[in-house]
Amino acid sequence: MQQRRFIGLTAAVAALGIAAAGLTGCGSDSGSGSVTLKLVAADYDIAGGSSTKAYWHDVVAEFEKKNPGIKVDVSVLSWDVVDAKVAEMVKAGKAPDIAQIGAYSDYAAAGKLYSVDQVLSIPVQANFLAPLADAGEMKRVQYGIPFVASTRLLFYNQTLFDKAHLKPPQTWAQLEADAKALKAKGVKTPFALPLGSEEAQAETMMWMLSGGGSYVNQISGYDIDSPENIKTFNWLKKNLVEEGLTGPVAPAKLNRQAAFDAFAKGEVGMLNGHPSLMEQAKKKGVKYGMVPLPGAEGKAKASMGVADWIMGFKQNGHREEIGKFLDFTFNDQNVLAFADKYDLLPATRTASQTMQNNGKHPELKEFLAALPTSELPPVGKTSWPKVSETIKKRIGGAVSPEGDPRSVLEGIAKVATEAENAE
Incomplete structure (x- = not known):
């Protein structure tokens, strides 16, 4: 979403290498004992700090406490490398379980992603703002999950x-x-x-x-x-x-x-x-x-809307665990914490309504009002x-x-x- 500042390539590659190592030994069958999910996420900290890492650390810590059989290994990479690094991982046969990046359509077209109805519960699916959910569709099937949004x-x-x-x-x-x-x-x-x-x-x-x-x-x-x-x-x-x-x-x-x-x-x-x-x-x-x-x-x-995306990859077979983590990620507390931190807009109806009503971000009122009827670029087309x-x-x-x-x-x-x- 072009809110992107960059960390060094060396650090990003090092983080990716450590993260990829974390994939070793992960079970490939959903629900078969302890599972470690690999998540690669984009860095939204425009000051070059560690706030995005801190956000995911808190989300993962709370999730793992409630789901003791599932671990989540997170790598946060700068926007200038994250899409390319995920592409490299997929090409090398080492796809992450979850990626939070800028585009989903190539992976969906190649049959590498779970559809949204395969991983998210019905209440969570129904909670996304319609223009954002629609933009996550390819050939009328939704693969891209809108992570965070913006309007102009x-x-x-x-x-x-x-x-x-x-x-x-x-x-x-x-x-x-x-x-x-x-x-x-x-x-x-x-x-x-x-x-x-x-x-x-x-x-x-x-x-x-x-x-x-x-x-x-x-x-x-x-x-x-x-x-x-x-x-x-x-x-x-x-x-x-x-x-x-x-x-x-x-x-x-x-x-x-x-x-x-x-x-x-x-x-x-x-x-x-x-x-x-x-x-x-x-x-x-x-x-x-x-x-x-x-x-x-x-x-x-x-108005024009913009979204960044999160998606679940099929390769490691962790459909059930991916779904549990994504359901948890999209509770209002987590969605609002991220949007609050970066002056962005929630992708869900309930969090968007809460942000409109809580008075914490009056300057975002016009952006929030424009989002439900916004139109996004045709990102579902390869x-x-x-x-x-x-x-x-x-x-x-x-x-x-x-x-x-x-x-x-x-x-x-x-x-x-x-x-x-x-x-």
Whole structure:
């Protein structure tokens, strides 16, 4: 979910080696005496500390106390290596029992994962927020379990808005007018539009949704070059980029983190952001507000949701033990402890409702409200990684001076169709 900071590769590999050794001697038949589950998890500690390890230590300690026949061996690896290391383990025939990583679809397509109904109890299955559970499906069977979630909102610099006597926009026309007013006041980047390679696929989807489109439709799969999407990028090019409202860095060369950093310096009037931007802005003393991204004529049809995933691998045959541990992991206490620690959103209904009601995170209220009706990228398609990479490389060209939105979107759509037909 791009909330990721990195630990050294040497340390990560060493941790993996120690963890892999822990697999030796584990029984392969579920329920046959003492079993040690191997869990590989991603590190969410952006300060480079050990808080993620501490979280899993507490969860495992309590679980093992209640389930004396099951041990859980946890390796926490940085986001820059964890997906690749799990892939290496699977390829080497040493799959973990459980992995908490960024994607599940390749493993599901290869038949390596338990389906969710094979491992989770019915009450736990039913407790996940619908958009997140749906995004965990491949060919109408759920394999990916949403571990934690986020949504996106429009951030605006409250101080700059007050100086220009502006209100947060509710439509594209108002957004354009606000951006022009900020430019007239000397704001360096009235609206930051990061279509660089870091996370262009996310910025693209947010704008597609605000224009009434999306990456996919319910009938024919990918719908990247739909009339709605073409109209959206024509508007962005003509009304924001060509008007000089997106700042000194061309959108195709602007990465998300650079845009966030500029916002935290007070140089950006508006941009789309996720919860981690709140903390970054606070640390720099930037006053901000947040509203849903405006649509062409009013409220967008949906906000973009994002999830990280946890999954159970079949290789070691520990279906029953995996299910017990995952059921325990998704009790409200554990879910809320993790979400609280990292300013993220719970993936379950009950924990989400508790977070909304307990008053501990008022700044997350808008994000929580957007999550139940959010739309996620088509992560259940094994073609999505290739399509996503193509978007990152090409979409910035749609709003460049010589670019044509229709041609760029049609080119990406052609790649998507070919990739989907190859599934």
